[in-house]
Amino acid sequence: MTTLPKAPGILETDAERVRILSEALPYIQKFQGRTMVVKYGGAAMKDETLRASVVRDVVLMACVGIRPVVVHGGGPEINTWLTKLNIEPQFKNGLRVTDAPTMDVVEMVLVGRVNKALVSLINQAGGSAVGLCGKDGNLITARSQGDDFGFVGDVTNIEPGLVKSLVEDGYIPVISSVASDEMGQAYNINADTVAGELAAALNAERLILLTDTPGILRDYKDPSTLIPKLDIKRARRLIEEGIVAGGMIPKVKCCVRSLAQGVGAAHILDGRISHAVLLEIFTDSGIGSMLVASDFFDH
Numbered sequence: 398m399t400t401l402p403k404a405p406g407i408l409e410t411d412a413e414r415v416r417i418l419s420e421a422l423p424y425i426q427k428f429q430g431r432t433m434v435v436k437y438g439g440a441a442m443k444d445e446t447l448r449a450s451v452v453r454d455v456v457l458m459a460c461v462g463i464r465p466v467v468v469h470g471g472g473p474e475i476n477t478w479l480t481k482l483n484i485e486p487q488f489k490n491g492l493r494v495t496d497a498p499t500m501d502v503v504e505m506v507l508v509g510r511v512n513k514a515l516v517s518l519i520n521q522a523g524g525s526a527v528g529l530c531g532k533d534g535n536l537i538t539a540r541s542q543g544d545d546f547g548f549v550g551d552v553t554n555i556e557p558g559l560v561k562s563l564v565e566d567g568y569i570p571v572i573s574s575v576a577s578d579e580m581g582q583a584y585n586i587n588a589d590t591v592a593g594e595l596a597a598a599l600n601a602e603r604l605i606l607l608t609d610t611p612g613i614l615r616d617y618k619d620p621s622t623l624i625p626k627l628d629i630k631r632a633r634r635l636i637e638e639g640i641v642a643g644g645m646i647p648k649v650k651c652c653v654r655s656l657a658q659g660v661g662a663a664h665i666l667d668g669r670i671s672h673a674v675l676l677e678i679f680t681d682s683g684i685g686s687m688l689v690a691s692d693f694f695d696h
Contacts, residue, residue, distance in 0.1 A: 421679035428678070429462035431602035431661075432564060436592035437515070438470045439609040441668035448518065451607070454674040455569060456524040464564040467519075467526075467571045468595060470588035471511035478502050489545065495585045500548040503585045504530075507573040516571050526569045531576025532583075534559035537591065539576040539584040550576060550584025552591060555598035593651040597658035603678065604655045606648055607668030612686030613649065615640060626687045629653050652688045663688045 435455065441447040458465045472493070476486045479502055487494040495503060512528040519526035531537030536559055539550035563570045572595070574588040589606055596604040613635070615622035627635070632649050635641040641649050645665075652663035666673045666685035677683045 417680060420681060421675075424679045425461045425463075428602060430464070432464040432466060432596075432599050433458065433603040433605060433678070434466045434468060434592050434596040434599065434601050435605045435607070435674060436468045436588055437607055437668075438472070438588055439607060439668050441607050441673075442469070442471065442511075443473055444669075447669065447671065449522075450671040451668070451674065452515075452518045452522050452524075454672055455519060456522045457675065459524055459567070459569055465569055466560060466564065466595065466599065466601075467515070467569065468574065468588055468592040469507075469511060469515060469571065470574055471507045474511055475503055475506045478506050493549065493585060494545075495547040495549050497548065500583055500585060504575050504583055507575050507585075512571060512573045519569055519571065524569050525567060526571050527563055528571050528573075529559070530573045531586065531591070536560065536572070537576035537586070537595075539578050539586055541578070541584065548582070548584050550578070550586045552576070552586060552594045553578075555594055557595065557598040560595070560599060587647070589648055589651045593655040593660075593663075596655045596660045596663075600659060601655075602661040604652060604660050604663040605674055605677070606652070606663070606665050607673065608648065608665055609667070609669060610645070610665075611667045611684075612665045613641060613645065617642070617645075624686055625683060626689065628689050628691050629656055630691075632688055649688070656688060656690045661689075 437451055441451050455465045455467060479486050479499065482502060484498055484502065508530045516526040516528040529536060531539065535556045537552055538554040540553045542549045542551055560570045574586045574591040575583060576586055577583050593604055611620045611623050613624045615624060632653050636646055636649060648665055655663055664677050664685055664687050666677050670684060673684060677685050
């Protein structure tokens, strides 16, 4: 059985639980009635214990008056089904090359299997989840990223009315990153991108990206070099200096773009830590990297 990392400094004692609950009160009061978009993926989707942790975090957020919206991908399960159907998974610059047969599988897996499984888990945990994809209510309009990637899309427009109605009525929208263009052609869109654009369209208080790293690191090999807080200028500088590199670049750019459009703060968290979302937003110290529009932002 895989040993999962534990959050530093978190003790599992009754006294510690009470202290953390007390510490959370100001944040619960501050965020009540606010929308938070959580992008769910990586190890947190593959490990059963972590999956349950994320689901409980989302349900707890809803129970204390926060309005969570979940956006998900599903890469590992897509690969599993492509293999079953004798379709070779292809990637280019970190993005899935999506031809027509692959797009059929992506839509089947994300919209059908992964989305409904997550909806079911949230409902079993006491929430009221509703599964959607970008096609529903014209939520997301897509366009092609170019012939090199096949049916891989970018977001051209968000119509958040349906999602707003659901959260106002107490539902938890669970959204898969499949959308179509104006002609009805389906596209596979990066889930981080969807989460960032949706957070902006919803005027969300927070954008939360669950990843398989501790956050933004000065040295990607050393978790102790975590940068707990940075603003847009510093984030862009870290990309220019090559400190933010590889797969972290699109995540940081996604956060920067959402902040520039008015999202309160964006967080990049280690989804391999149980209850990472709650530890980040409901404690003074947090556990990941928080990006803000400027240094004057107060957590």
